[in-house]
Amino acid sequence: MIQIKNLHKSYKMGSSSLHVLKGINFNIEEGELVAIMGSSGSGKSTLLNILGMLDVADKGDYILDNVPIKDLNETKAAKYRNKFLGFVFQSFNLINYKTALENVSLPLYYQGVARKERQELALDYLERVGLKEWSTHLPSELSGGQKQRVAIARAMASKPKVLLADEPTGALDSKTSYEVMDLIQKINEEGKTILVVTHEKDIAQMCKRIVKLKDGVIIEDNKIKQILASSYV
Amino acid sequence: MFSRDRWKEIFDTISKNKLRTFLSGFTVALGIFIFIILFGLGNGLKNTFQEFFLDDASNAIFLYPGKTSKPYKGFKAKRRIEFKNDDLLDIKENFPLFIEHLTPRITRSALTSYKNESNSYSTRAVAPGHQFVEKTILMKGRYINQLDIKEKKKSAVIGRLVAKDLFKGEEAVGKYINVGSTAFKVIGVFQDDGGDNEERNIYIPYTTRQLIEKSNDKVDQIVLTYKKELGHAGALALEKSLKKFLKDKKAIAPDDPNGIYFRNLTDDLKQTQQFAVVLQLIVSIVGLGTLIAGIIGISNIMVFVVKERTKELGIRKALGATPSSVIQMILQESIFITTISGYLGLFLGIIVLENIGLNLEEYFIKNPFIDSGTAITATIVLIIFGGIAGYVPAKRASSIKPIVALRDE
Numbered sequence: 222m223i224q225i226k227n228l229h230k231s232y233k234m235g236s237s238s239l240h241v242l243k244g245i246n247f248n249i250e251e252g253e254l255v256a257i258m259g260s261s262g263s264g265k266s267t268l269l270n271i272l273g274m275l276d277v278a279d280k281g282d283y284i285l286d287n288v289p290i291k292d293l294n295e296t297k298a299a300k301y302r303n304k305f306l307g308f309v310f311q312s313f314n315l316i317n318y319k320t321a322l323e324n325v326s327l328p329l330y331y332q333g334v335a336r337k338e339r340q341e342l343a344l345d346y347l348e349r350v351g352l353k354e355w356s357t358h359l360p361s362e363l364s365g366g367q368k369q370r371v372a373i374a375r376a377m378a379s380k381p382k383v384l385l386a387d388e389p390t391g392a393l394d395s396k397t398s399y400e401v402m403d404l405i406q407k408i409n410e411e412g413k414t415i416l417v418v419t420h421e422k423d424i425a426q427m428c429k430r431i432v433k434l435k436d437g438v439i440i441e442d443n444k445i446k447q448i449l450a451s452s453y454v
Numbered sequence: 455m456f457s458r459d460r461w462k463e464i465f466d467t468i469s470k471n472k473l474r475t476f477l478s479g480f481t482v483a484l485g486i487f488i489f490i491i492l493f494g495l496g497n498g499l500k501n502t503f504q505e506f507f508l509d510d511a512s513n514a515i516f517l518y519p520g521k522t523s524k525p526y527k528g529f530k531a532k533r534r535i536e537f538k539n540d541d542l543l544d545i546k547e548n549f550p551l552f553i554e555h556l557t558p559r560i561t562r563s564a565l566t567s568y569k570n571e572s573n574s575y576s577t578r579a580v581a582p583g584h585q586f587v588e589k590t591i592l593m594k595g596r597y598i599n600q601l602d603i604k605e606k607k608k609s610a611v612i613g614r615l616v617a618k619d620l621f622k623g624e625e626a627v628g629k630y631i632n633v634g635s636t637a638f639k640v641i642g643v644f645q646d647d648g649g650d651n652e653e654r655n656i657y658i659p660y661t662t663r664q665l666i667e668k669s670n671d672k673v674d675q676i677v678l679t680y681k682k683e684l685g686h687a688g689a690l691a692l693e694k695s696l697k698k699f700l701k702d703k704k705a706i707a708p709d710d711p712n713g714i715y716f717r718n719l720t721d722d723l724k725q726t727q728q729f730a731v732v733l734q735l736i737v738s739i740v741g742l743g744t745l746i747a748g749i750i751g752i753s754n755i756m757v758f759v760v761k762e763r764t765k766e767l768g769i770r771k772a773l774g775a776t777p778s779s780v781i782q783m784i785l786q787e788s789i790f791i792t793t794i795s796g797y798l799g800l801f802l803g804i805i806v807l808e809n810i811g812l813n814l815e816e817y818f819i820k821n822p823f824i825d826s827g828t829a830i831t832a833t834i835v836l837i838i839f840g841g842i843a844g845y846v847p848a849k850r851a852s853s854i855k856p857i858v859a860l861r862d863e
Contacts, residue, residue, distance in 0.1 A: 275772065275857040295853065296776045303774020314769045314860055318470040331774035336459060379774065 222383060222414045223249040223272065228281035230267055241267045242278070243437035249383075249416070254409040254447070256425035257418045259434035266387060268434065269418045273306055273385045274298045286382045303331050307376030311388035313368040315360040321347060321371045322356040328379035346374040350404060366397035373404060377413075384408065384415040390424055396453075402427045403450035423448075464787050474762070475791055478755045482792045482836055483799030485748020489832050490803030490824050492744055496737030498822030503733060505647055505820065512726070513554070513684075514587050515693060516717040517676040517700070526707035535704055535713050537673040539664075542581075545676070548699060552692050554681050555583030558660045558673040564634040566656065568620040575616055577633055577656045579663030587677045588646065590657075595627040595642030602641075602659040609662075610638035613653035614645045633658070636666060689720035741832070748836055753843035756788060760847035768856040777852035781845065788844035789837060796833040796840075804829065 230242040241264045249255055259265040270276035271283065274293060283290045285305055293301070307328075308314075315324045326343035334342070347353050350370040352363075360368055369389060376384055386405065390398035402424060409415050409429075417428055425431050426448045433441035468475045519535040537558070546556055560579035565572055578584070585597045593614060602609045610631065617626040617640075630637045638658060646652035664670050680692050693716055698708070706713030760767075767780055775783075807822055 270857050273772075275855060275860075295771075296778065299771060299774050299776040302772060308772050310860065312860075314765075314772070316766050316769055318467070323466070327770070328773040330459065330463065331770075331779070336462070375773070 222251045222253075222286060223247075224282070224284040225272075226282040228268070228271065228283065229279050230264075230271060230276070231279060241437050242271075245281070245434075245437075245439060247432060247439060247442060249414060251414050252409070252412050254406070254415045254429045255417070256428035256431045257416060257434060258420060258422075258425050258431055260420065262436075263434040264437045265418050265434050269385055269387055269416065272383075272416065273308060274302050299331075303328060303379060305382045307379060307381035307384045309369070309372050309376050309384065309386040309389045311391040313360070313365075313372045313392075315368055315371060315375075317360050320357050320359055321352060321363065321374075324360070324371055325375045325378050328375060332379060343374075343378055346378045347371070349377075350374045364397075365393050366400055369393060369397075369401050370404060373401070373408070377408065382414065384413055386415065386417045388418055388420070390419065390421065395423075398424065399450045399453040406447075406450055460783070460786065464783065464790060467783075467787060468791065474759055478752065478759060478788065478840075479791050479795030479798075481751040481755050482748070482840060483795040483802070485744065485751055485836055486796050486799030486829075486833050487803040487806075489741055489744040489748065490800065490829055491807060493737060493741040493828065493832075494803075494807040494822040494824045495819055496733075496740055496822075497824065498819035500730065500733050500737065501820040501822075503730065512719055512723040513679045513682050513689070514719050515678050515680065515689070515696070516719075517678075517696075518715040518717070519674075520712045520715050522706055522710055523712040524707040524710045526710065527705045529705055535706065537676055539671040539673060541700070541703070542673065542676065544703065545678070545696070545699075549692070549696065552680050552684060552688075554679045555586045556676070556678045557581035557584040557587055559584065559675040559677055560660055560663050560672075561674060562634075562663070566616070566620070566631055566633050568629065568631045571620045571622070573616075573619055575613075575654055575656050577610075577658055577663075579658050579660040581660055583679075584657065584677065587679050588648075588652075590644045590646055593643045593645055595640070597642055597644075598657060598659050603661050606661040606665045607659060608636060608638045609641045609659060611642040611644055611657040612640055613655050614643060615650060615653040616656060617643045634666075686720050686724050689718060693718045693720075741828075745832055745835060749839040749843070752792065752836065752840040756840065756844040757847050759788075760784060760844070760851050764851055764854065765860065767851050768854065768858070768860040771852075771856040772860065780852040781848045784844055784848035784851070785841060789841050792837045792840035796837050800829055800833050 225245055225247055228242055228245040229240075231238045231240040245268060257265045257268065267276065271278050274290060277293060285301075288301075290301065316327070319327070322340065322343050325346055326339040329339040329342060344353065344356060347356050350373055352367060352370055352374070355363060355367060360371070363371065389405070390401055393401060405415060405417065406427060417424065419425055426445065427450050428445070429447050430444045431441065432439055517537070519537050522529070522531055522533045522535065525531045542556060542558060546553065557580050561576055562579070563574055563576045566575050580598065581603060582598055582600060584590070590597065595611070597611055598609060601607070610633065612626060612631070620626070620631065621629070626640045626643055629640050631640060633656065644653075644657075660673070664672070680689055684692060697714065697716060700714055701708055701710070704713065767775075770780060771777075804824065807824065810822070
């Protein structure tokens with residue numbers, strides 16, 4: 222599903238430049254649930270941003286679902302993002318003046334789905350994350366875990382090939398974290414490819430594969446035996 | 455632009471961000487409102503000014519006979535000059551290309567009465583052309599005509615206030631009034647922008663006046679209007695040659711300053727026009743200044759609005775919004791708000807202007823107004839600049855990488 226070859230990225234910091242990614246190589250198959258781990262500064266967020274087309278690599282190849290991702294302008298990147306990717310952020314990033322339902326249907330709006338269909342689909346996804354009866358509530362009326370579940374529903378609504386989660390449990394307590402991870406595992410079980418960036422070991426253990434980054438290179442890449450989050454709940 | 459879905463999205467955003475919508479709408483409405491009020495008041499000031507200075511026809515020349523101060527051609531000094539009917543004819547015959555209207559004016563004061571009401575009014579014995587010289591506006595009936603002059607009819611055109619005083623609301627035209635000891639038939643009622651005193655005059659045919667005064671042919675004063683095409687220089691030249699012609703005819707020394715007096719309004723007119731231009735300039739500057747202030751106001755609001763929405767725009771972009779759809783959304787939203795509130799300000803301004811208009815005459819502001827062309831142009835200018843002001847930050851926001859916009863503060 223994802224092929225990455227010799228990926229480099231550096232940031233200009235005044236006169237010097239900071240080499241963040243120093244040649245990353247890895248492949249992700251369809252249906253995998255991968256944790257990307259590393260301390261802060263290891264380059265894990267940069268990698269995720271490049272995978273999410275929110276940032277551009279300096280060098281290297283990135284192939285997503287057999288489509289080479291290169292020479293992106295903003296418009297093209299926006300279209301690819303909309304078509305291929307779903308995002309889950311640490312700080313949820315819901316639009317605060319829109320209800321849960323409207324937030325979930327927003328990516329469908331940008332896909333050009335008709336209004337009625339959009340609402341039906343969005344409600345369907347809200348139901349899947351267990352928030353159907355909260356559909357008319359604003360984000361400010363939801364708890365952190367609920368917000369993240371709305372965000373996951375929103376990420377799923379556009380039927381992406383890959384779900385990218387950047388510290389999805391970073392702002393949640395452990396009980397809520399496990400609930401969210403449970404949801405992520407269930408979505409993965411349905412066949413969705415998911416990448417989770419995290420620095421929490423117990424969260425990483427709930428994935429099927431752990432990729433460890435240090436100083437811009439991969440130091441470990443192991444398939445592990447997944448711990449089911451539902452066993453904690 | 456016309457997709458129903460996008461409009462729905464915009465209405466949604468507008469209605470859920472009431473403070474923001476109110477702020478930007480209020481700025482535009484206020485800008486237009488103040489523009490219309492100030493511009494209207496400026497126009498009111500101009501109206502007052504014009505009424506003060508442009509009462510009589512501005513292209514008039516007044517001729518008064520005087521006393522000579524120098525002996526000439528065998529005549530002694532201190533000889534009294536008099537105008538006669540043939541002077542009128544001579545002027546008419548010799549200057550046909552330059553003169554528009556020509557009229558004598560013989561002013562007398564007389565006790566005038568109708569039934570039990572009486573009062574003293576001045577009567578002006580004139581020719582039909584006087585109507586244009588004095589800019590008399592007829593309310594009812596007609597003015598003095600050539601037939602009145604020829605047959606020396608006892609016809610009178612009375613001022614609005616004369617009619618009010620004597621007739622107390624009764625129909626005046628067709629009734630007879632006594633002017634001095636002579637009965638005149640009222641043929642018309644007039645009004646005059648020159649003020650109340652002008653409306654206390656009575657106009658009668660000059661030939662009738664001469665008939666009453668023992669059939670003489672004396673004329674107190676001659677008033678004429680020259681053709682406007684002559685301009686300032688032409689008017690001065692006409693005055694000069696008229697002076698020469700009349701002095702020649704009346705045997706007055708060419709260098710005698712006292713035989714005939716001229717009052718030429720062309721200098722006044724020139725000054726008045728210059729002053730009017732300055733006034734117009736001031737009104738325009740005030741209007742332009744207000745408009746610029748409004749544009750700056752809406753620009754500030756738009757920058758603020760886009761800044762506030764940076765994160766939201768980042769989210770939208772992460773979810774697949776293209777840069778152009780972001781720009782379009784912001785523009786469409788801002789133009790929609792500015793258009794609605796712009797026209798709101800426009801109508802409010804016009805309504806207020808019309809209602810305060812009547813109460814400001816004592817402050818030298820008369821009938822303030824704004825022509826719809828200026829008002830609508832100003833509104834459109836503000837909308838366009840509101841759009842531009844929204845476009846610049848929107849363009850910048852749309853090119854910010856979503857990752858930057860989404861970074862936690």
